[in-house]
Amino acid sequence: MSDLEQRLASMEARLRRLEDEQEITKLILSYAPLVDSGCDQQVAGLWEEDGVYDVDEIFMRGHGQLSGMVRSSAHQAWISGGCAHFAGPPHITLDGDEATAVCYTLMIVNTPDGFTVRRATANRWELRRTPSGWRAARRTNRVLDGREESPDLLASHFPEAVRHRP
Amino acid sequence: MSDLEQRLASMEARLRRLEDEQEITKLILSYAPLVDSGCDQQVAGLWEEDGVYDVDEIFMRGHGQLSGMVRSSAHQAWISGGCAHFAGPPHITLDGDEATAVCYTLMIVNTPDGFTVRRATANRWELRRTPSGWRAARRTNRVLDGREESPDLLASHFPEAVRHRP
Amino acid sequence: MSDLEQRLASMEARLRRLEDEQEITKLILSYAPLVDSGCDQQVAGLWEEDGVYDVDEIFMRGHGQLSGMVRSSAHQAWISGGCAHFAGPPHITLDGDEATAVCYTLMIVNTPDGFTVRRATANRWELRRTPSGWRAARRTNRVLDGREESPDLLASHFPEAVRHRP
Numbered sequence: 001m002s003d004l005e006q007r008l009a010s011m012e013a014r015l016r017r018l019e020d021e022q023e024i025t026k027l028i029l030s031y032a033p034l035v036d037s038g039c040d041q042q043v044a045g046l047w048e049e050d051g052v053y054d055v056d057e058i059f060m061r062g063h064g065q066l067s068g069m070v071r072s073s074a075h076q077a078w079i080s081g082g083c084a085h086f087a088g089p090p091h092i093t094l095d096g097d098e099a100t101a102v103c104y105t106l107m108i109v110n111t112p113d114g115f116t117v118r119r120a121t122a123n124r125w126e127l128r129r130t131p132s133g134w135r136a137a138r139r140t141n142r143v144l145d146g147r148e149e150s151p152d153l154l155a156s157h158f159p160e161a162v163r164h165r166p
Numbered sequence: 167m168s169d170l171e172q173r174l175a176s177m178e179a180r181l182r183r184l185e186d187e188q189e190i191t192k193l194i195l196s197y198a199p200l201v202d203s204g205c206d207q208q209v210a211g212l213w214e215e216d217g218v219y220d221v222d223e224i225f226m227r228g229h230g231q232l233s234g235m236v237r238s239s240a241h242q243a244w245i246s247g248g249c250a251h252f253a254g255p256p257h258i259t260l261d262g263d264e265a266t267a268v269c270y271t272l273m274i275v276n277t278p279d280g281f282t283v284r285r286a287t288a289n290r291w292e293l294r295r296t297p298s299g300w301r302a303a304r305r306t307n308r309v310l311d312g313r314e315e316s317p318d319l320l321a322s323h324f325p326e327a328v329r330h331r332p
Numbered sequence: 333m334s335d336l337e338q339r340l341a342s343m344e345a346r347l348r349r350l351e352d353e354q355e356i357t358k359l360i361l362s363y364a365p366l367v368d369s370g371c372d373q374q375v376a377g378l379w380e381e382d383g384v385y386d387v388d389e390i391f392m393r394g395h396g397q398l399s400g401m402v403r404s405s406a407h408q409a410w411i412s413g414g415c416a417h418f419a420g421p422p423h424i425t426l427d428g429d430e431a432t433a434v435c436y437t438l439m440i441v442n443t444p445d446g447f448t449v450r451r452a453t454a455n456r457w458e459l460r461r462t463p464s465g466w467r468a469a470r471r472t473n474r475v476l477d478g479r480e481e482s483p484d485l486l487a488s489h490f491p492e493a494v495r496h497r498p
Binding site: 004008011012015018019022025026029030032033034036037038039040041042070071073076079080081082083084086087088089106108110114115116117 | 309328
């Protein structure tokens, strides 16, 4: 390969990595506005056809269960009462056609006493490049209420990280 | 056009798109630290000269009204009492010299009983490339307290999204 | 320098700037998941060997004090009780081998009465490129409870910004 060809190929690969992370960030950031407005099909479409969303309280697999959660009366009551599934920026680790991401979410709920933080949650996403773009293969959420699984989930994103055990 | 020229032009265009989104992200993320420190001129300067900031409680048009809001005794009382206009990461859709973005904000206020979430709000930005960089043409904020406008605003950023109507 | 060489060099420099900001963003976003899971060595490793973390309540210098804070019984109690050091997206200003960033953090704590916002804080990071990547030289946190230092810290990230003084 010529020097010029090497430089061009290297730049194209670097651009692709930046664009991949940008696309993954947008996928993750789409969840909140879509779920808080009850766009059931588009929420489901963030996952692969048989993708998994594993939350403390509920385990969903596949587009049918994901969109069903959005249409459920429980979820519709959050929307009609006022709710924000506020997401922080994801920390993404890209590995070719796969990626993982860690982020936090806050479920903010409107109540007669004003807005309250109902839950602060650790999120871990596993994603894959598909013919139609990046999709979630699995998303795992664990509430940060002191249960050990939640800090374990946060640390698992960083391969060399070791939790101090008091 | 030669093959080489095509590859170079394609990379330059991809770089520009990444830089455009980066610049827009910085513009949006500048709002909170500037408004929470009362930098009235710089807050106004995020908008075009006749730009609009349409909030539930107040409608502002142009640099004079925007900077006036920051100097108002109501806003200055937020600063002196302790306040964070906490913004989540924006989801940006770029279209040449125009762009839209959706994000969430939390107004966190210091009170005698500690910090409280005064408002969780859906934000939609419309932006334009100007000779001096990207500027906001219009920003629309709707509080997520159950009013229909707010989830409508969130969904409007995603052209194909359809809200489930129970 | 030939036209071609100039175009290539310009693109390589633009790519590097985008990658630098991406790496700095990841460094900053690593703090919360590492500290909320008690990964003491990895938290310290975000800073240079003699880096400073200056918080209202505590001043730390060097890896020993940083990792010691994570291992402290006070911090371990936050983890075992349930805690999120929720960070907003950073606004980064890059200047060659140095950079500064401003962002907000919310300390969300699980209590018998549910999750509460214990603190909303202004963060300013000073970072340096080192042989092993970007590291924090100094991070300054000031709680947004009305003290003047906090809006001053927010404004200091924007060289031309001027605070309105009522």
